[in-house]
Every structure is written in C-alpha cells, then in structure tokens.
Amino acid sequence: MNTMRTALLMAAMTALLGVCGYLIGGQGVMLFALAFAGISNMIAFWNADKIVLRMHNAKQVDQHSAPQLYNTVAELAKRADLPMPKVYIIDTEQPNAFATGRNPDNAAVAATSGLIRLLSPEELAGVMAHELAHVKNRDTLTMTVTATIAGAVSALGSMAMFGSLFGGNRNSPLGGLGALIVMLVGPIAAAMVQMAISRTREYSADRMGGEICGNPLWLASALGKLHAGAARIDNEAAERNPATAHMFIINPLHARRMDGLFTTHPATENRIAALQELAREMGVGSPSQRASAPRVQPTRKSRIPVTEKRGPWGR
Template sequence: MNTLRTGMLMAAMTALLGVCGYLIGGQTIMLIALAFAGVSNIIAFWNADKIVLRMHNAREVNAQSAPGLYRTVADLARRADLPMPKVYIIDTDQPNAFATGRNPENAAVAATTGLMRLLSQEELAGVMAHELAHVKNRDTLTMTVTATIAGAISALANMAMFASLFGGSDNRNSPFGALGAILVMILGPMAAALVQMAISRTREYSADRMGGEICGNPLWLASALDKLQAGASRIDYAAAERNPATAHMFIVNPLHANKMDGLFTTHPKTENRIAALVEQAQEMGVGGRPRARTATGPSRASRIPVTKPRGPWSR
C-alpha cells in the first residue's frame, strides 16, 4: 500500500511540473520542463550519492577506522540480505543519520559523530537498521527523483517571477497570461513541497517498521528516535541548513533554525513513530529496556519490560 501511495505521489509531482510549465508558457514550456526533469533525474541517478555526501563533508570509514559502526552495519546488512554498503561518518555534534545511493549495490549509510556519542550499541543498531530499510526499499532513489522534480518546479517558479518582472508573463503562448505566472510563482513550490513531504513521511513509517524487523527489536529504534529528536531540536547543523533540500533524507529533521508549520515538516511526528514501533514490538513479542530519556521523563519505548533478543551488537 505504501509503495502504491508513493508511486501515486511521484506521478502527482511529475504532473505538477507539467502543469506549472503549461501555466507559464503553454505546451512548449511544459514539454521543455518535463525534458529538463528527465535529464536532471538521469544525472541524479548516477551522481546523487556523491553529491549529497560531499555536501555534508562525509568521510568514508572501514573496519579499522570505525570498528563499532562498521561491524554493526555489516551484521545488519547480512540480516537484511543486502550487499555491504559504504559507511561514512559526518563530523557534527547533531545526532543524525541518512542513507543514499541509486540501488542496494551502490548504497551508502552515514552517521554523525553526535549520534555515535549519544546512542547505545542497541540504539545504534536500530538507527542503522532503519537506514538499511531505506536502501532495501529503494527509498533513496525515490527521494532523489522527487527532490529533482521539486527543484525543477522551483526553477520554473523563478522563471515565472522573472517573466512577471520583465513583462514576459503576457506571452501569447501562456493560456493564463500574467495570472498563470503568478500562480506558478506562489503555489508551485508550495505544492511541490507538500507532495515531497508526503512521500518522505510515508517512507519513514515504512522504514521504521522494516528497521525494527531487521534489528530484531523495534524498541531500540524507538529509544534512539527519542534521543535523536531531543538532540536535533537543540543542536544546529550548518551543512543541513545550507542544503535544506537534503533534510528529508535524515532519520530526524535536521532543520530547526527557521521553524515551519507542521504541514511543511519533512518527517512524521516522532511521538507517532515511537507509538507505531511500540505497537510493532508488542506484535513481535520482543522488547527490552532502552535507556532513552527526555526532559519530560522516560520515553514510551522504555515502558515495555520484555526480554530482548540476542544479536552481535547486544551487550
């Protein structure tokens, strides 16, 4: 169901791009916009992972330079029946993580130094399992494509703005003249953001559930999310603020310098994600005593005292 919904949302994003082009300059601009999106997606397909990792100054690590993280990812990849992804570390105090790559054979996972300092081994396993779930579901490619189309819509909005400023919006090829350009300029980026965020939210819930299955205990991820949300909400991450188009890739929203209404957030509410993971743990008959604690007290995930499964990352 989630896959179908994501496909429908991606189709809506592509249709929105075509509509924006049509409103600006009729059929000709619509076809140019769709062609531009196609070329951009081809480029993104082959290079998006390298571009994103470079944006965040990620450095690749191995079993010698980061044995704990690397071993955890390797163990989880085997459990998920995935090829071993490349592993990166980002030097920032904000606790966060993301996955990228066009397919499982060319995937990479990245964790921040803040995350590695904050989480226990079990919680780290939960987070990395979540990221590997994105790889297994091929969400990294989906989000790259939607981000590219959203960028194309933003470019069209800029074209509409310049057309309005320089008197080009009344071109006879535009069926609505100046009104069409104004609509694209104001509503285009907003609609694109809403669709992109709807896709992101859908995939986060799916990755949470699969991540709980991969690591064997959904409460490890629930506990990690509790800690990550608290940390990310108070610690700035400059690289993410400079590149907000990558925010949807992270396990929790890295942006908070300019808070927006919940309608425009890239991630579901953390408390809702934790509640879903707690329910999943009950269904699986597993649990544990995650050590997450926030300013308001223990997380919901810490309230289920069930025996935790054994794993190579367990203590």
C-alpha cells in the first residue's frame, strides 16, 4: 500500500509539472517539462538526500564529534531494528530536524544546533525516534523526491513570470493567462500535494516514534518547544528552499509570504494530544519517566559548537 501511494504521488507531481509546462508554452514545453520531471525523478532517487542536506549546509558528525546525538540515534536505531543512519547537524538557531534517504540502508537524520541546545536528552530522543520512524516507514524517499519536484514546479512558475514579461507565451494555449495561472496556481498545487504527503505521515511517525523511544510524552514535550522556537527564529536556508519544508518535524517557514497560505504539517496541538493519548495507552505517566529508556555512553567531549546536556541518555 505504501509503495502504491508513493507511486501515485510521484505520478501526481509529474503530471503537475507537465500541465504547468503546457500552460506556459504548449505541447513543446509540456514535453520538455515531462522529460525534466523524469530526469528529476531519477536524480532525486539517487541523490536527492545529498541535494537536500547540501541545501541546508548540513555537516556530518560521528561518535567523537557529537557523542550524545550520535549515540542517541544509534541506540534508537537498534530499538527500531534499523541500520545506523548517517547523522548530520545543521548550524541554525531554529530548533528543527528531518530525515532523508532513499531507503533505510541509505538514510540520514539531521538535527539543528538550536534543537540540540534547546531540548533535554529525553526530548532529543523523542525527536530522533520520530525521524527514524520516517525511515522505518520508508517515507523519506517520497518526501525527498517530492521536495525536488516541487522545487521544479516553483522554477517553472519563475519561468512563466519571466516569459510573460518578455512576451514569450505565444505557444501557450491560453496566452499570458496560462503563464499567470502557473505563477499563481502551480506553487499552491505543489504545496497541496506536499500537504497530502506530510500531514498523514507526521501522525504515523509521531506514534511510531513514541513507541521506539518508549515514552510518547518525550516527543510531545519536544514538539511544544519546537513549535514555539520555530515561530520565533528564522531558518534562512528553509526560506530559500520552501519546497523542503514538509521534510522537517515542525514547519520551518514563517507565515509572511505565499508559502504561509498552506501548512505542510498538522496542528502541533493535535499532534501533542495524539501523543498524550498514546502515552495513556502505554501506561506512561510523565515526560520525565525513565522506564525502558536505553542507556548510551558518550565517548569524548564534543568538538562542535553545541552544548550537550547530560541526563539518562548521556550518562
């Protein structure tokens, strides 16, 4: 079912790119857009994770350079029966995180330096468990490829605007109106597809993440902090690349541009309520409860400029 849903979503994004091309310049541009979509899909399948990580200036870390983050991910990966993913840190004050990669054997998780500074070890574990849930559910390929194609749709919108300014829409079946439609509707349609992908999968990843870390309230507590932090602090790389917004655990964009018209994430309060209900089902009483928490041992002091907290995940 997950594979079929992924294929349908990829087909929808490719068709959207083709329709945008047709409206801009008729059949010729449509064929070019479809060919471009096919090439983008192939490139994205093999390299989209590297592209997205590069967009956000993510730096790979290991057990020595970021012991608490790395060891937390390693222990959670064992609990989730997953291969150890690559671990990255993004140097931005906005607290956030995402996962990427075409499959569990080629996955990566990234956390911002702001997130590591803000969260307790338990909350950090909840967030990383959520990202590993995306890996286990194989959401990462769909989310990453969609980000790539959504970016291409936005690029076509820019081409439409450029063409309309210089009279380049003679082959469009609707003339200048076609370019205007692409400029306005194309990015919105791409955002709606991103919403369809992200909203349902965030709830699923929240639930599985709560089960992986052993206490859903850790993730619930983290989400409250991340929501408040992301609302106050800009993420410049995300603002430059809004097509990647749906990959983050919390929407990194601010509602001051057109991308604020649609949100790619469920309401944070609804996600927290769902996690609190899961905690009741699991018999977990409080965010500080340490039952079934895996113990990890950091090796050396971190060499990156991040203050790591100590706690049950770091002792």
